[in-house]
Amino acid sequence: MLGYLALLTAFSALACARDVIVNLGYAQYRGQELSNGVAQWLGIRYAAPPVGPLRFSAPQDPEDETEIQNATQHGSMCIRTSRYPAPEGSAEDCLFLDVYAPAGATGASPRLLPVYVFIQGGGFSSNGNPYNNGTGLVQASDMNIVVVNFNYRVGPYGFLAGSEIVQGGSVNNGLKDQIKVLEWVQSHIKEFGGDPDHVVLGGDSAGGASVTLLLSAYGGRDDGLFHAAAAESQSFANMLTVDEAQYAYDNLVNRTGCTGAGDTLGCLRDVDIDTLQRENIVTPFPGTQRRPLYMYGPVIDDNLVPDYTYRMFQQGRFIKVPVIFGDVTNEGTKFVPENLSSLSAVQVWLQAQWPALTSEHFSRINEYYLQVVNSTQPYPNSTRYWRPVSDAYGEIRYVCPGIALSGAYADANVSNWNYRYAVQDPDDEASGLGVYHVVELNAIWGPENVYWTDTVGTEPPASYYTSNADIIPIMQGYWTSFIRSYDPNTYRYQGSPRWEEWSEDERIFIRTGETRMESVPGNQKERCEYLTSIGVELRQ
Template sequence: MMLAHLVVLTVLCAVASARQAVVDLGYSQYRGQTLSNGVAQWLGIRYAAPPLGPLRFSAPQDPDEVYGVQDASQQGPLCISIDSYPIPGGASEDCLFLDVYAPAGFRGRSTKLLPVYVFIQGGGFNVNGNPYYNGTGLIQAADMGIVIVTFNYRVGPYGFLSGAEIREGGSLNNGLKDQIQVLEWVQKHIEKFGGDPDHVVIGGDSAGGASITLLLSAYNGRDDGLFHAAAAESQSFAAMYTVDEAQFAYDDLVDRTGCNIAADTLDCLRNLDIETLQSQNIATPLPGALEPPLYFYAPVVDGDLVPDYTYRLFEEGRFIRVPVIFGDVTNEGTVFTPQNLTSITAVNNFLRDQFPAITDSHLARIKDYYLQNVDSAQRYPNATRYWRPASNAYGELRYNCPGIAMSAAYADADAPSWNYHYSVLDPEDEASGDGVYHVVELNAIWGPDNVWYSEDVGSPPPASYYTSNAPIIPVMQGYWTSFIRSFDPNTFRYRGSPRWETWERGHRGDEGHRLFIRTGETRMESVPTDQWERCEYLISIGVELTQ
């Protein structure tokens, strides 16, 4: 008899769990899954209408109503990336989907809503570079006390094609507008998953980190109440064009697709079948450059959503004051810089390809800072003596120094600001020369089993994150989830972790205080004087380089 009661109780609990996993969003209902680890997930939720046909190159629109309960057990397709033809399986132009992870049955245990973490993936605005990350590890590290949202957004020309025709007949910076659409979706719907719309933390890596700075300074720092704190990893400061300056990319695409003979070139582009359009979705050299840049498409200064260069916006105080984290890894530039550079001229050409506005005077100063002692630089397999010095220059120019500038700007505005220097050493990566490479800390924040990678996107976690560097995972997750839960990385930090002090003023002489993160050695440090000197110069020319 007792066994029969247990069977009935088990069935009833399973039915209740299944019912609880169905969420009604008004425009559609989605049935998620309750996993054995105590986390519920809803995958592949449409947050905007398919950006097809007349909506190609347009701002995101609300999704249409769909009747019946939709299955939410599979992620939506990736947004199509540049330089990928034939279109790979699992990618589509119809790609505006999000995933939600939440503690299972939370609303049945308490009426208190949970903090929300919305993660913006990177990929240089040309690829969805960190898709499908699983929120389980972070939720468990947060004592089952947060809700997580991840999503895809349009990249390449689908998200960032610019020019007069786009401005007049379409919409600019649509990849960023997709992100805002997600944040507006969160305000409307996250309560149905147990999340608190009044406690939303945005985070992102690389281009996702750049998105954080762009959202903080959007509309000249207008606060629409869409988020309440922000954490940026390796915030990327690429060169930015104005709409008029970006016209060349539109014209080139029109020429390559044969739309140059059409009376309405934008209408022609919108009516191309996706295979034809994608076959011409390629990177070409920027004006004045020799080779295509690492990332061809990017947000443009449109005078509205992106009103000015990022450096200028923050220098002039045109940004939202919320608690923030900025930070970087030790070797930001290694995975981007060609290993076959054989001369100072080759290094200069590489930098010009990324920053066409860079001058001979700028390059001479960069040579003085980074390339004076290339003969004594440490050598690595398959790389010339110029590689690591050039990668140091590129890494600080695009990532490290912008992070320092952002923390300093927030300290000057008397807003809470924390900065980190991630330097967890992996033996294989140290031997190859990649070192502590760009966004490797994602493996510690999410947990190495929760990051997604494929043959074309992402890279597997370093092996040491399962062995000698496994202890850094709860440390990073403790800081991150504490910030998500309380807007302070210290409140719920992992037991025994050092207190993460704020940046303070962050000027040379005061040095700026950041968290040095390494397995068994995590501590506070000041920015070294020599890095301050280099960064002061690189920050000072940032607007000239259109960053």
């Protein structure tokens, strides 16, 4: 019923829509001003189709269009990994963005508006939230911001690496797509009433990882593409060098029948998309026994990505702008198998995610997380190992990196804020999922405005429409305040507590009716100090 009402509301707004055209130079796009006071342009092409000779290449400028383009439907999602045939609604030609702005805002407006550019997650394997509706954020800002969403290449289309790619194409193209969007914003956002000198970058999960990678891109070189950043569940996965990633290229060449070609990259570019997608599968990292959750991702290329993320921030090689980092309470529950039945199985699974994990590392992880397994409450369909391993995975990949990043910014005397999102849904607590990975998207965007394509996401918890509905204006207040002023407090929701900057490990604890500042617990701080100390060893 709730989904039906949301669709009915959207349909009613569209029924009263008025066409509005923007001229971007290379093309004119016809969007719509809706009756809710928000104008939207969907499916704007920001780069040329990355097909044929542009497959595995850096994004190029879009071609000029002489006719007015309709911008009333979302562009295709980028093709995900391990899904054959390619899911409906996805295509290799996928470099599109959406813009949401207050109706009537233009480049001639008396005041240009702050811009929020959001990078969706999906493990660099899929576009996890391709069509989040920016209406809720625009309205929560009192019609004072412009929101940009976009799709970027994932899997081998965005992150295949190897010597042949370096010589004849480009690596880290998914990240380069993101930079292309930021450059597009600098050139064109004024046409929508946005201020190119006030751009806030946001992202969740792999999008949060992208935020950290763009903060440290080119060794922290500031090209003026954004002026503040907010990362939700910033993800520190296993990172490979170009040479280490060669195995994935070689395997794909072999599986697609390109081994005997004189030009294997040219052969891969000529492979039809159906054949390529059939072989777009996840395989184990070299030296491991099982497949990781995510195989493809940014590689260290000694240029855009100079080094491991931990080392970049430890060395102060990052852009010094106001930032938010943070996580949910139960980051790992959406990822860890429920049937892990022994310590050896746990070690094999963790090493599949971080192949550099040694027996010595695992011994400490066992001490911190798994020695309590016999007293751990099992949940339906799970072993006693599930929640302890979820805690370990969540802190290794998400929580401890966020704490370390806040520490790095504090050491650099740059304003930064950290959060722990702890809003409990009764059904999720009973199932054991708890406050799961990126569930806070529902509160930031509004539960009716979040679009999920992954198992990482779900339908919004039912309580976000009932007992937890009050958390939505609080989260939207903090987020839109940060977008508008680089400070989550300036325009925060009336009555919500002040969110103090990170200092002495102080972060905000967010829960319906209980939001307050808290100190990082001593035992979590101890665990994170150890996990951060081995971060570079784990290739994070």
